[in-house]
Amino acid sequence: xxxxxxxxxxxxxxxxxxxxxxxxxxxxxxxxxxxxxxxxxxxxxxxxxxxxxxxxxxxxxxxxxxxxxxxxxxxxxxxxxxxxxxxxxxxxxxxxxxxxxxxxxxxxxxxxxxxxxxxxxxxxxxxxxxxxxxxxxxxxxxxxxxxxxxxxxxxxxxxxxxxxxxxxxxxxxxxxxxxxxxxxxxxxxxx
Amino acid sequence: xxxxxxxxxxxxxxxxxxxxxxxxxxxxxxxxxxxxxxxxxxxxxxxxxxxxxxxxxxxxxxxxxxxxxxxxxxxxxxxxxxxxxxxxxxxxxxxxxxxxxxxxxxxxxxxxxxxxxxxxxxxxxxxxxxxxxxxxxxxxxxxxxxxxxxxxxxxxxxxxxxxxxxxxxxxxxxxxxxxxxxxxxxxxxxxxxxxxxxxxxxxxxxxxxxxxxxxxxxxxxxxxxxxxxxxxxxxx
Numbered sequence: 001x002x003x004x005x006x007x008x009x010x011x012x013x014x015x016x017x018x019x020x021x022x023x024x025x026x027x028x029x030x031x032x033x034x035x036x037x038x039x040x041x042x043x044x045x046x047x048x049x050x051x052x053x054x055x056x057x058x059x060x061x062x063x064x065x066x067x068x069x070x071x072x073x074x075x076x077x078x079x080x081x082x083x084x085x086x087x088x089x090x091x092x093x094x095x096x097x098x099x100x101x102x103x104x105x106x107x108x109x110x111x112x113x114x115x116x117x118x119x120x121x122x123x124x125x126x127x128x129x130x131x132x133x134x135x136x137x138x139x140x141x142x143x144x145x146x147x148x149x150x151x152x153x154x155x156x157x158x159x160x161x162x163x164x165x166x167x168x169x170x171x172x173x174x175x176x177x178x179x180x181x182x183x184x185x186x187x188x189x190x191x
Numbered sequence: 192x193x194x195x196x197x198x199x200x201x202x203x204x205x206x207x208x209x210x211x212x213x214x215x216x217x218x219x220x221x222x223x224x225x226x227x228x229x230x231x232x233x234x235x236x237x238x239x240x241x242x243x244x245x246x247x248x249x250x251x252x253x254x255x256x257x258x259x260x261x262x263x264x265x266x267x268x269x270x271x272x273x274x275x276x277x278x279x280x281x282x283x284x285x286x287x288x289x290x291x292x293x294x295x296x297x298x299x300x301x302x303x304x305x306x307x308x309x310x311x312x313x314x315x316x317x318x319x320x321x322x323x324x325x326x327x328x329x330x331x332x333x334x335x336x337x338x339x340x341x342x343x344x345x346x347x348x349x350x351x352x353x354x355x356x357x358x359x360x361x362x363x364x365x366x367x368x369x370x371x372x373x374x375x376x377x378x379x380x381x382x383x384x385x386x387x388x389x390x391x392x393x394x395x396x397x398x399x400x401x402x403x404x405x406x407x408x409x410x411x412x413x414x415x416x417x418x419x420x421x422x423x424x425x426x427x
Contacts, residue, residue, distance in 0.1 A: 010244075026264070026267070029264075029267070030260075030264075033260055033263065037259075037260070038248050039243060039244065039246055039248070042246045042247075042248055043243060043246065046246070056256070056259055060259060060262070060263055063263050064263060064266055064267070067267050078236075078237075078240075079240070081240045081241075081243065081244045082236060082237055082240035084240075084243075085236065085239055085240035085243040085244075086236060086240075088243065089207065089208040089236075089239065090208070092208055093208045093212075097212065104211075104212040104213065104328075104330045104331070104332075105328040105329075105330065106212040106213060106215075106216055106304070106328060106330070106336070107304050108212060108215070109304075110219070110300065110301045110302075110303065110304050111212065111215045111216060111218075111219040111301050112205075112208065112215070112219070124230075127230065128230075128233055128234075128237075131230075131233070131234040131237060132234075132237040132240075135234065135237045135238050135241055136237075136241055139238075139241045139242075139245070150238065150242060151242055153203055153204065153207050153209065154207045154238065154239040154242045154243070155242055155243070155246065157207065157208060157209045158209055159204050159209045159210065160200045160203075160204060162209075175198075175200050178199070178200055178203055179199050179200070182199055182203065182235070182238070185234075185238055
């Protein structure tokens with residue numbers, strides 16, 4: 001079951017995910033496990049530092065979801081990483097809902113879909129692919145302060161308000177850093 | 192054409208999953224109407240995925256326990272854990288029945304968890320001759336989610352906010368000093384804002400409202416509403 005750590009390209013993860021979807025291929029699943037399990041653990045740990053047990057649990061839950069839901073994955077819309085990130089994000093939302101922060105009668109299942117939103121057309125798929133490429137290319141060019149703001153929002157799961165408090169910056173500064181970063185990543189936002 | 196959209200940071204908080212569920216409900220309802228923001232939201236997910244993929248793993252140096260992998264593999268064989276069905280899709284939602292005035296309103300998918308059937312099936316509470324309110328839920332953090340239904344031309348009482356208020360126009364339109372808001376428009380008002388919305392004369396207006404804290408009526412004649420609303424229901 002053990003595979004040595006070799007750097008894989010995004011396309012290989014996507015291929016592996018399709019092998020899991022179509023052939024229930026356990027070797028492919030094992031490769032996905034080796035790549036994503038550490039990322040999934042790190043994702044939980046950045047929001048809940050020190051919670052190793054929680055990180056294991058959530059990562060395990062997401063990997064089982066990968067196995068169970070692989071047939072709903074649509075490679076024309078998103079890379080394997082994007083799809084698995086949405087599973088991890090949704091697992092985090094579920095966890096927060098059951099514990100303290102989001103305690104709510106609102107069922108998140110209805111609010112966040114896994115990419116893509118259903119019944120997307122080929123044109124949408126092409127747009128998505130293109131914007132994903134732009135994001136990928138632009139990410140490494142971001143100044144540190146903008147990148148840090150994005151990281152806090154996405155990985156640590158903090159709202160803009162919480163990031164501002166933690167960095168002791170005015171809320172407006174955090175917002176403008178995020179906006180500048182998004183602008184560079186070609187996320188054109190309507191106002 | 193929609194003119195009022197969530198701010199970029201609200202969409203980013205939505206895409207990253209940090210937005211509170213009641214606010215996310217309004218964003219999700221907006222996304223059902225707005226292809227542009229849907230596209231933005233998907234792009235913002237790609238941003239998250241990039242950050243996710245490029246996480247530094249040295250920080251959490253401990254390697255993955257081989258036992259954990261075996262455990263996950265043993266769970267794959269569990270027959271009860273086989274293929275999930277696809278998530279509820281928009282097209283699965285039954286169209287709501289025509290209302291008394293003959294219009295067929297479609298309940299947004301994200302609200303179908305609270306509204307079984309049509310808007311008419313809700314328990315509407317009349318708070319003035321032209322205004323009815325139906326509460327959908329209250330969260331433990333104090334926020335309230337409600338629908339308001341105002342007759343054509345109906346005036347909402349002058350009020351100020353004590354917390355953030357999100358409004359999503361589901362049907363009809365209304366206006367205030369800042370402009371006109373139509374179906375699908377997303378409006379965020381911060382605490383301290385005072386405004387006096389009026390529904391346009393052509394049709395009734397149904398809005399989804401999320402209040403982080405109770406609103407205060409500031410008009411001399413409508414101050415009497417405050418205790419009623421604090422006691423009873425959300426309002427906007």
